[in-house]
Amino acid sequence: DCIIKVKCAHIFELCQQFPHGITDQVIQNDMPHLEAQQRAMAINRLLSLGQLDLLRNSSGLLYRMKDAQTASKMKGSDNQEKLVYQVIEDAGNKGIWSRDIRYKSNLPLTEINKILKNLESKKLIKAVKSVAASKKKVYMLYNLQPDRSVTGGAWYSDQDFESEFVEVLNQQCFKFLQSKAEVARDSKQSPMVQRNSSFATSHEVWKYICELGISKVDLSMEDIETILNTLIYDGKVEMTIIAAKEGTVGSVDGQMKLYRGVNPIIQPTGLVKAPCGLCPVFDDCHEGGEISPSNCVYMAEWLDF
Amino acid sequence: MRGNRRSLRHLSQNSTNSDVGPPTHQRVRSAGSPSCIIQTLWAKKPIKKMTAQEVRLCGLLLQEHFGEVVERIGTHLLRGGAQNLRTIANETNTPLDLVKKSLCVLVQHGVCDFGSGRRGPGSPVEYRGNCERVLRILRYPRYIYTAKTLYGDTGELIVEEVLQRGHMTMSNTVKTVADRLTHNMEEGRSMEYSEVVSSFSKLVETHFLQRCPPVAETATAAPSATPATHRTPASVTPPTAESNPDCYKLPPVTLTGRGKRRRSSDDGEEPGGVKKAKMDSESCGDEGIYWQVNFERFHQHFRDQAIISAVASKLDQTSSEIVRTMLRMSEVTTTPTAAYTQPLSANEIFRSLPPNYSISRPILDQYLSLLVDDPMEFVGKSGDSGGGMYVVNLHRALANLARATLESVVQERFGSRSARIFRLLLRKRHLEQKQVEDFAMIPAKEAKDMLYTLLSENLVQLQEIPKTPDHAPSRTFYLYTVNQLPTARLLLQHCYKTVANLIERRLFETKENKRLLEKSQRIEAILASLQASGAEPEQLTEVEEMITAPERQQLEALRHHINKLDSTENQVDETIFLLESYIISTKSK
Numbered sequence: 001d002c003i004i005k006v007k008c009a010h011i012f013e014l015c016q017q018f019p020h021g022i023t024d025q026v027i028q029n030d031m032p033h034l035e036a037q038q039r040a041m042a043i044n045r046l047l048s049l050g051q052l053d054l055l056r057n058s059s060g061l062l063y064r065m066k067d068a069q070t071a072s073k074m075k076g077s078d079n080q081e082k083l084v085y086q087v088i089e090d091a092g093n094k095g096i097w098s099r100d101i102r103y104k105s106n107l108p109l110t111e112i113n114k115i116l117k118n119l120e121s122k123k124l125i126k127a128v129k130s131v132a133a134s135k136k137k138v139y140m141l142y143n144l145q146p147d148r149s150v151t152g153g154a155w156y157s158d159q160d161f162e163s164e165f166v167e168v169l170n171q172q173c174f175k176f177l178q179s180k181a182e183v184a185r186d187s188k189q190s191p192m193v194q195r196n197s198s199f200a201t202s203h204e205v206w207k208y209i210c211e212l213g214i215s216k217v218d219l220s221m222e223d224i225e226t227i228l229n230t231l232i233y234d235g236k237v238e239m240t241i242i243a244a245k246e247g248t249v250g251s252v253d254g255q256m257k258l259y260r261g262v263n264p265i266i267q268p269t270g271l272v273k274a275p276c277g278l279c280p281v282f283d284d285c286h287e288g289g290e291i292s293p294s295n296c297v298y299m300a301e302w303l304d305f
Numbered sequence: 306m307r308g309n310r311r312s313l314r315h316l317s318q319n320s321t322n323s324d325v326g327p328p329t330h331q332r333v334r335s336a337g338s339p340s341c342i343i344q345t346l347w348a349k350k351p352i353k354k355m356t357a358q359e360v361r362l363c364g365l366l367l368q369e370h371f372g373e374v375v376e377r378i379g380t381h382l383l384r385g386g387a388q389n390l391r392t393i394a395n396e397t398n399t400p401l402d403l404v405k406k407s408l409c410v411l412v413q414h415g416v417c418d419f420g421s422g423r424r425g426p427g428s429p430v431e432y433r434g435n436c437e438r439v440l441r442i443l444r445y446p447r448y449i450y451t452a453k454t455l456y457g458d459t460g461e462l463i464v465e466e467v468l469q470r471g472h473m474t475m476s477n478t479v480k481t482v483a484d485r486l487t488h489n490m491e492e493g494r495s496m497e498y499s500e501v502v503s504s505f506s507k508l509v510e511t512h513f514l515q516r517c518p519p520v521a522e523t524a525t526a527a528p529s530a531t532p533a534t535h536r537t538p539a540s541v542t543p544p545t546a547e548s549n550p551d552c553y554k555l556p557p558v559t560l561t562g563r564g565k566r567r568r569s570s571d572d573g574e575e576p577g578g579v580k581k582a583k584m585d586s587e588s589c590g591d592e593g594i595y596w597q598v599n600f601e602r603f604h605q606h607f608r609d610q611a612i613i614s615a616v617a618s619k620l621d622q623t624s625s626e627i628v629r630t631m632l633r634m635s636e637v638t639t640t641p642t643a644a645y646t647q648p649l650s651a652n653e654i655f656r657s658l659p660p661n662y663s664i665s666r667p668i669l670d671q672y673l674s675l676l677v678d679d680p681m682e683f684v685g686k687s688g689d690s691g692g693g694m695y696v697v698n699l700h701r702a703l704a705n706l707a708r709a710t711l712e713s714v715v716q717e718r719f720g721s722r723s724a725r726i727f728r729l730l731l732r733k734r735h736l737e738q739k740q741v742e743d744f745a746m747i748p749a750k751e752a753k754d755m756l757y758t759l760l761s762e763n764l765v766q767l768q769e770i771p772k773t774p775d776h777a778p779s780r781t782f783y784l785y786t787v788n789q790l791p792t793a794r795l796l797l798q799h800c801y802k803t804v805a806n807l808i809e810r811r812l813f814e815t816k817e818n819k820r821l822l823e824k825s826q827r828i829e830a831i832l833a834s835l836q837a838s839g840a841e842p843e844q845l846t847e848v849e850e851m852i853t854a855p856e857r858q859q860l861e862a863l864r865h866h867i868n869k870l871d872s873t874e875n876q877v878d879e880t881i882f883l884l885e886s887y888i889i890s891t892k893s894k
Binding site: 161163166170185190191192195226227229230232233234235238240262263264265266268269270271272273274276277278282285287292293294296299303304 | 611614615618619621623624668671672674675680681705706709710712713714716717718721724725726728729732744745746747748749796799800802803806807809810813862865866869870873875876877878879880881883
């Protein structure tokens with residue numbers, strides 16, 4: 001048994017030497033005479049003492065020294081709490097729902113609730129309201145920033161979707177692209193040059209919006225790209241992707257997205273010029289019924305217009 | 306007001322078929338010959354299913370243009386499929402001779418065709434109505450206007466006459482048009498027949514007019530082309546106009562003369578002269594060669610116009626001119642339902658550009674490559690020989706136009722945010738509720754509301770993908786999707802209903818104010834006769850004052866309403882044309 005203790009101390013020292021963690025292989029190299037079984041016992045002891053962390057990476061298991069501060073925090077808790085804490089920690093910054101904690105740890109609901117309250121009071125975890133389902137609370141470690149999918153990112157402030165903000169950004173981006181296209185059209189150069197200069201990269205739009213300063217929150221290029229995508233769905237803008245050298249400003253993975261303002265290809269179609277095209281009771285209307293072309297109020301108003 | 310109520314009075318025209326009526330049983334043929342099989346197969350041809358809205362619209366159009374009796378017969382034919390004479394007479398409770406006359410009218414205009422019955426050549430002749438042909442009546446103003454823009458007043462009148470009469474000989478058309486043009490000219494001038502003939506021949510050269518298809522005479526000998534052992538018929542349908550090789554050949558007659566001014570005082574004076582005119586027409590030499598309007602050609606022209614204007618708004622004027630040149634070069638080489646035109650080389654396009662568009666060759670190449678790169682894909686590149694071979698993607702262009710129409714309807718009816726969702730679903734095909742909210746950047750509650758509204762109007766469909774075999778709702782994916790073709794069909798039916806509603810409203814307004822209209826017509830007649838007989842101004846003003854001021858206002862308002870309804874009908878017809886072309890083009894792919 002003392003041998004195990006000595007080995008434990010040895011391994012712990014190794015861990016201190018390599019703060020990023022050591023693999024089984026490293027321990028074996030350092031202590032080649034140590035049998036595998038004894039090594040396992042030593043590691044297990046260190047784990048149960050809470051002095052080592054067990055992690056897994058692509059090449060195998062990793063043993064890392066536990067942070068001294070967190071180690072001291074967990075001293076007062078028992079194993080169940082440690083388990084719950086582990087589960088929450090694994091969830092990273094997406095957080096985890098209480099029901100999922102229950103599935104993963106197989107503990108009864110009442111226990112879970114007690115433990116969660118306990119951990120919260122110790123300021124080890126916190127509850128964050130999810131923007132997707134407003135009643136749902138997810139738990140995550142206290143010092144972590146919640147992920148974008150939970151808080152909604154730049155478009156949500158306190159769980160509320162900021163539609164006016166989005167609208168304003170939408171209009172500003174469109175105006176920028178439209179004026180760029182007009183300048184290109186008026187320049188009267190060869191058509192290729194005209195078209196190319198009417199394009200703007202997402203980076204340019206992003207810079208323009210940042211300089212405008214209408215946003216209180218910092219917007220990233222992806223945010224601007226989602227706004228530009230809504231403009232595409234409005235039919236006002238089209239997009240192409242070109243290959244760009246790595247390192248040119250604004251390129252992502254060797255590609256750049258270019259946006260350009262466009263005109264609609266047809267005028268509003270003939271059907272909507274008749275009141276029937278917009279009528280809310282179109283399906284109820286037939287000759288001889290209560291709603292019919294002869295007594296249609298909408299038609300009467302439209303004819304007198 | 307529309308005065309196109311053609312009742313049965315134009316039956317004095319020669320009709321192309323001489324055997325309308327109860328079948329003569331002299332047409333005895335041996336049972337096994339190919340032509341009788343052809344005839345039987347005609348009777349068994351599947352009929353295009355018609356919707357209630359289409360029948361309603363056809364009924365209204367027939368009534369306006371041909372009168373109640375023809376409307377009754379026509380609607381009965383359209384609803385019931387192929388029927389023989391007795392059935393029609395019995396089921397519509399119309400006397401036999403009226404049925405015969407109505408069928409005459411319908412056949413004259415190509416709405417109805419006939420062929421041997423179901424039980425073989427010995428059974429009574431059956432008549433079948435053609436719904437599409439009736440719906441074309443709605444488009445007559447557009448055809449006439451196009452003829453006017455292309456060939457001037459003469460062309461306009463020629464097309465108008467042929468449309469109104471259905472089938473006409475060339476000599477008859479020329480005379481009538483010359484007379485009409487002379488009537489509108491100043492005193493002492495009249496229209497030369499040769500001018501009208503030249504317009505007529507231009508129309509025929511560009512295929513806007515074509516000869517009527519030869520009637521499938523069952524009394525003629527069996528076509529020697531089909532071998533007796535061959536069962537497969539050469540043509541299951543009645544012969545089309547195009548199957549006649551002389552379809553676009555002018556008859557070898559020369560017409561000389563001038564138009565005659567129709568004077569109201571001349572009516573009773575020269576019965577001899579009228580008779581002489583009749584004898585002239587009979588000796589012109591083109592009896593039996595009847596001409597009709599080639600609707601397909603007009604449709605091709607409209608489609609080309611739509612594509613060119615789309616290119617002009619999306620890109621610029623020069624690109625649209627290039628596309629116009631390409632389409633003009635492919636007019637005669639491309640079939641109407643082709644998905645894309647024949648390939649044209651850049652050299653050819655360069656040579657065929659209109660002379661006032663002097664752009665250099667490299668600039669043309671740039672424009673062509675811009676057209677090819679455009680996401681709308683109006684023009685495609687099919688090869689590199691001759692400086693690059695380019696085609697116009699007709700089907701793709703029609704699909705884009707139809708799609709823009711759908712989006713426009715959604716936008717006008719439900720707002721721009723719903724339109725955003727609609728376009729999003731068109732692009733991304735299948736999306737979940739949450740994804741729709743995220744991509745469109747619309748708050749969840751509003752997005753849900755809009756999606757459900759679109760769903761209830763059937764513009765958006767829901768696709769279920771179950772995760773478990775028991776289709777439990779909590780374990781199923783619900784994806785929203787938009788299918789362009791069914792939605793286009795739905796909107797087309799809406800268009801038909803809208804046009805029918807507009808026509809009914811117009812009839813209603815006219816009926817409401819019938820008394821007033823009759824009064825104003827009487828007053829006008831009195832005024833005209835007074836003016837012709839040289840009355841004094843006081844008498845004229847006295848007559849004019851018989852219509853009071855509020856009545857005048859009411860008349861003005863009525864005129865305004867009727868015009869508005871008329872013009873809106875034409876506008877909805879444009880939508881109908883786009884959607885129909887898209888549906889036909891997709892079906893024939």
